[in-house]
Amino acid sequence: MGLEYVKISPGFEKYMPRDYVDLVQFGQFGKQIDVMQMGQFKELVEEHPMCAGCYMAYFIRVFYAALPNPEDTIVLGTAGCARLALSQAAVPFIYGNYGDTNAVASGLKRALSIRFPDKVKDVVVMAGDGGLMDIGFGMTMHSWFRREKFTTIMVDNEVYGNTGGQESGMSPKGIQLKMAPTGKKFDKINAVELAQVAGCVYVAKISPTNPKRIAKTIKRAILAAREFGPTFIHAYTSCNIEYSIPTREVLADARNREKQDFKFYEWMTDEVKEYLEEIERKEKEKAKEEVGQ
Numbered sequence: 331m332g333l334e335y336v337k338i339s340p341g342f343e344k345y346m347p348r349d350y351v352d353l354v355q356f357g358q359f360g361k362q363i364d365v366m367q368m369g370q371f372k373e374l375v376e377e378h379p380m381c382a383g384c385y386m387a388y389f390i391r392v393f394y395a396a397l398p399n400p401e402d403t404i405v406l407g408t409a410g411c412a413r414l415a416l417s418q419a420a421v422p423f424i425y426g427n428y429g430d431t432n433a434v435a436s437g438l439k440r441a442l443s444i445r446f447p448d449k450v451k452d453v454v455v456m457a458g459d460g461g462l463m464d465i466g467f468g469m470t471m472h473s474w475f476r477r478e479k480f481t482t483i484m485v486d487n488e489v490y491g492n493t494g495g496q497e498s499g500m501s502p503k504g505i506q507l508k509m510a511p512t513g514k515k516f517d518k519i520n521a522v523e524l525a526q527v528a529g530c531v532y533v534a535k536i537s538p539t540n541p542k543r544i545a546k547t548i549k550r551a552i553l554a555a556r557e558f559g560p561t562f563i564h565a566y567t568s569c570n571i572e573y574s575i576p577t578r579e580v581l582a583d584a585r586n587r588e589k590q591d592f593k594f595y596e597w598m599t600d601e602v603k604e605y606l607e608e609i610e611r612k613e614k615e616k617a618k619e620e621v622g623q
């Protein structure tokens with residue numbers, strides 16, 4: 331992709347689907363849009379087949395609104411609920427075999443750096459707790475050991491949601507699930523600590539209760555990965571179905587978990603901190619200038 335590729339050739343507007351024309355005219359391509367404006371611009375993902383009221387689907391919606399360069403981003407997913415919405419977005423999506431996402435993303439990011447040495451191409455993996463911390467554990471870890479420059483986002487619903495309720499390494503100890511009826515016997519894996527030890531330069535844990543904070547975290551992780559190395563976000567994204575959470579209670583549930591296992595946590599290396607602070611300082615100055623004009 332790229333901005334030029336997204337634009338419609340003059341004269342062809344009337345032949346293009348309405349959705350596409352709206353996306354180019356009123357969407358995010360080539361612009362920086364504040365996530366708080368959601369609902370007032372054409373979003374990169376709209377219709378999708380995830381369960382009604384699924385909080386993972388909400389997180390994915392905010393994720394797309396937060397991308398710093400959607401026109402130059404490739405998203406990688408795999409089997410699991412998230413890919414149902416990721417594959418419907420107006421951003422290129424690659425489906426890695428279950429467990430392979432971080433190996434495929436490593437090759438892709440390296441290939442893009444060779445093919446487009448003067449351009450920034452962001453690669454983001456978004457996959458479930460099973461995909462990244464169980465079956466794909468080795469691939470995830472080794473991409474971090476090798477310091478591959480892309481972002482990994484784990485949408486942790488603490489279960490294998492897409493296959494009907496098996497326990498994962500991320501399910502809490504003691505939890506009974508449809509296909510784990512005697513209760514989980516082991517602790518939840520500490521993914522954030524593993525990421526730090528394995529070489530990630532920016533690590534965050536988040537419960538999606540505050541869209542501005544989600545957006546800031548996603549943007550920081552992507553910007554840091556461009557320059558310094560692997561970055562990781564561990565996001566709580568509940569599963570209404572397997573945890574029997576009524577749709578109207580998903581936000582209350584996310585707030586509740588935020589007080590327990592998912593207290594906001596952010597860690598980065600000193601050089602990443604310095605780099606991000608400089609970018610954010612410049613952005614603030616620019617915004618002030620624009621208000622003054």
Ligand SMILES: Cc1ncc(C[n+]2csc(CCOP(=O)(O)OP(=O)(O)O)c2C)c(N)n1
Nearest residue numbers: 409410411428458459460461489490491492
């Ligand atoms: C190699 C391989 N093993 C198993 C599966 C079956 N499978 C599909 S989705 C899934 C579990 C998904 O759980 P998770 O990664 O946590 O994502 P969620 O659906 O919970 O979002 C499994 C085991 C598969 N597609 N490929």
Ligand code: SF4
Nearest residue numbers: 381384411491569570
């Ligand atoms: S099964 Fe759970 S995580 Fe998957 S789409 Fe439905 S509510 Fe969301």
Ligand SMILES: [Mg+2]
Nearest residue numbers: 458459489491
């Ligand atoms: Mg899961």
